[in-house]
Every structure is written in C-alpha cells, then in structure tokens.
Amino acid sequence: MRTSIALFTRDLRVSDNPMLYAAVAGADRVVPLFVLDPKLPTPPNRAAFLLRCLTDLDDALRDLGGALIVRHGDPVTEVSRLIAEHGVSDVHVSADVSGYAQRRQGRLEAIPGVGVHVHETVTTAAAPGSLTPTGGGDHFAVFTPYLRRWQTAASRIPLPPPSRITIPEVESAGFHDVASGEGLPAPELAEGGERTGRALLSEWVDGPVAGYADGRDDLAGDRTSRLSPHLHFGTLSPVEVLYRVGRDSQGAREFGRQLAWRDFHHQMLAARPRTAREDYRPRGDRWRDAPEELAAWREGRTGYPIVDAGMRQLLREGWMHNRARMITASFLTKTLYVDWRAGARHFQQHLVDADVANNQLNWQWVAGTGADTRPNRVLNPLRQAIRYDPSGDYVRRYVPELHRIPGAAVHEPWNLPVPERRALTYPDPVVDLADGRQRFLSARNA
Structure with a gap:
C-alpha cells in the first residue's frame, strides 16, 4: 500500500491545490501534514489568522474522509519521522520563494529513499523563473516588460478538490498554540480560512471588481478586494482568482495588473533571496537614527x-x-x-x-x-x-x-x-x- 505525505506550507486549501491533488492521485493513503516551526516568527495577528486557516483546512479534509495532521518542530525532521513510522514512499510539497523555503526544499530533497515531488509555487499565478527576459537573465528587473510577458503567458485551469482522502493512523499534536510573540491580535482582524476566502472572492467577482480601476485608491471608500491575507496563506489560489476575475472589465484588468506586481516581486526574491535584507539597488544611504x-x-x-x-x-x-x-x-x-x-x-x-x-x-x-x-x-x-x-x-x-x-x-x-x-x-x-x-x-x- 503506497503512502505519501502532502506537506502543507502556504497552500492551506483543498481547492486548486496541485500538491494535494498529486499526493492523493499517486498513493493509496495520504498524510496531510502541517508543521509548526518554532524558528518561524508568528506574531499575534498572523497566528490568529493561521489558527483559523488550520481549523478550516482540518474541517475540509474531514469532509473528504481525512484530517489535518499537525506537528511541532523542524519540518524536515518531522517528515523524516513520519517516513520511518509509516513507510512513506513519496513526499509532496509546493515550491516557494523565500530563502527559508528554498533551504527547506533542498533538505527535503536530500532525504534518502523517498521520492520528493516539488509542485508549482502556491503564491503566484506565474511560477517564479518561468518568465525570463528575452535578452537573457534569470528575472525581470523592470515591471512593464514583465507585465507584457505575464499577460500573454498560458494559465492552467483550476483543479477541483480531491473527491476522497484516506489517511493512516497518525498521531497529531494540537495546533491552537501557534503564536511566537507576545500580545493580542488586532481587535478588528479579518477571519481566515478557505471558506471565508472563497466567499470573499465570490462577492468580489459578482460586482465590486468592475469598479476597481476607478476606486482602488479611494481611502475612505475602501473599494478593494481584501483578498491579500488569503493569497498570503494560500487559502485562495492566485490561479483561480485570476480565472474567476477574468478580463472583461477595466477593473478586472487593473486588478490583474496588481496581481502581476505580486508575481513580479516573487520572481525577484526567488532569484535574489538576499533582497529580503539588502537593497536591490543600493543608493549609499546613511539612514538617520531617530x-x-x-x-x-x-x-x-x-x-x-x-x-x-x-x-x-x-x-x-x-x-x-x-x-x-x-x-x-x-x-x-x-x-x-x-x-x-x-x-x-x-x-x-x-x-x-x-x-x-x-x-x-x-x-x-x-x-x-x-x-x-x-x-x-x-x-x-x-x-x-x-x-x-x-x-x-x-x-x-x-x-x-x-x-x-x-x-x-x-x-x-x-x-x-x-x-x-x-x-x-x-x-x-x-x-x-x-x-x-x-x-x-x-x-x-x-
């Protein structure tokens, strides 16, 4: 009996999740795994939102016959432990662009005796590195030519959720203690989870997006989608967001342009991880200590x-x-x-x-x-x-x-x-x- 691990990271959804889809299709049993890594800072706002996302994901997996297995510690150590305990043959994970994610991927791929399958990035519509300048180079440094390529790039059709998930008997830790910093979350923090994200997307597509081009800078009107937290945690797929928004109105096209900016920055960071801390174009600044x-x-x-x-x-x-x-x-x-x-x-x-x-x-x-x-x-x-x-x-x-x-x-x-x-x-x-x-x-x- 073939067993695989579906390692969730920033793809906390069952719909249009290539990683989960492939893990279920290629095995008899799947361990849907999320590892809370204490090395990653999780301030109160993101901790509260993440907790709701994990709860919602667990509910969705249970509706499919499974459950979310949560562990605390180093992700690679926990994956290795599950491999040994359950005879896992394959590990599925989504690509991501940060230095941390790239190091995690490299360590997973070094685990002996198991097939590690890295699926398309969960955070962007166009995978970082898939669009490169005609004249050479590993990434675009100017947005306009990137946008032109991005707008003409082929996009896949969103995937449905798996119809059924079978999991082995696996011990799971609780996921209610996820915060790594002191303090309470913001009093008006938005609610997380795939179901909430999909409801917001449906509301956005049904009308407000058409006026986005004229209203996106209206501070008091707040005529924005509020989808960014769901894109960050992967409760919504950017591929599906673009697919459902379409290009039929000026507002939809302008909204797509903003998503292209997200992709633009992700392909920059994938190519230059040090820009998380260092200037991409240093100007010789001597910043004030104030x-x-x-x-x-x-x-x-x-x-x-x-x-x-x-x-x-x-x-x-x-x-x-x-x-x-x-x-x-x-x-x-x-x-x-x-x-x-x-x-x-x-x-x-x-x-x-x-x-x-x-x-x-x-x-x-x-x-x-x-x-x-x-x-x-x-x-x-x-x-x-x-x-x-x-x-x-x-x-x-x-x-x-x-x-x-x-x-x-x-x-x-x-x-x-x-x-x-x-x-x-x-x-x-x-x-x-x-x-x-x-x-x-x-x-x-x-």
Missing part, C-alpha cells in the same frame, strides 16, 4: 493625520489600504529618512498579509532602493490626503480625536483657530514637510 520619530510613526502620532490614520488602521485591523501603505512608507523613508528595514519589520509584525517578497520589496520600491523605482520621488502626505481622502472620512474613521473637524480641514489641524487647536489631544507635526524633503534629497544626491 528612535522618537520612529516610535511616533509606529504609534500613529506623527501629527500628519493621513499618515497616522494609516498606521492606526494597521494596529486596529492588522491590515492597511494599499494607498495608505505607500503614504506611510514614503513618510518614514523619505520625509523622516529612516531605514526602510525598520518600517518593514513593523509591517511584518502587524500585517496579516506580510510575506517576505511583497513586504520587503514594496518597501524598497517606495524607498527608492528596489527595482523599477523612482529613487528621489517623495510623496507629499497633504497632497495625497486631498487627492485620495478629499472629504477626510478615512482620517476621521481612524483618528478619533479629530472626528469633530469637518471636511478636508481635518488634514491640517494646525491651521485651526488657536482655541480649537489647543483643545485637541493631537500632537504637532514631528517634522516640517519641506525640511524633511530637502534633508532627504540632499542626502540621497550626495
């Missing part, structure tokens, strides 16, 4: 309401609107001239969707040290606020001490009459925008 300003930015008390609203949304929801991510990242790296790595660490701690590729490389893109970037562009938070939150509703939603200030006046509380300004429990700006911009440009050009 702990008080960094703390004000983290806590949402910089004195610039649009920046503070974004940072407080992060603390409240474990998520932030993409336009707010750009505004807050530009403010830290260019107006305050603080190292992008400090911002990336904070986002990694709180964002439920913060994978290494998108988090680190988007930060570098804003900081001007990444690929396909405008290194000296500084986003003016006041101009961004007037353009993308003209009524001030986004700020009032997340900065309650300013909720009585009407309209666009909420973006410049320092211009209120003196008695009203003194009555506010809101800080003064930590920096003058013109001074910050000049300081950054002088340092960068030097």
